[in-house]
């Protein structure tokens with residue numbers, strides 16, 4: 464990969480990271496102000512619970528993305544960027560354009576997702 468391209472990806476990743484951090488801070492502030500506002504009516508309690516959960520989930524997905532971006536930046540630094548972390552084949556550029564921090568090629572990503580759903584879908588592990 465050319466120096467120029469690496470630099471472009473790095474700045475895109477940094478930009479995305481910055482955006483996510485700002486977003487995360489905003490969401491946290493929103494959640495905090497919601498809680499600070501108190502519950503005007505006991506009937507609203509479930510709404511506040513719902514909103515707080517929702518904001519937490521949102522925050523978690525942002526945090527996960529930031530971690531992925533950090534990992535991609537590290538791979539970029541080590542010259543391993545764009546290489547599938549599982550089969551070590553190059554990840555197609557079209558995929559990296561859509562998801563610049565993708566650690567796996569499409570095939571491996573699908574295999575991992577299948578494995579994960581198998582694992583979580585298994586009823587009572589160890590009791591076959």
Ligand SMILES: [Zn+2]
Nearest residue numbers: 547550568571
């Ligand atoms: Zn792969």
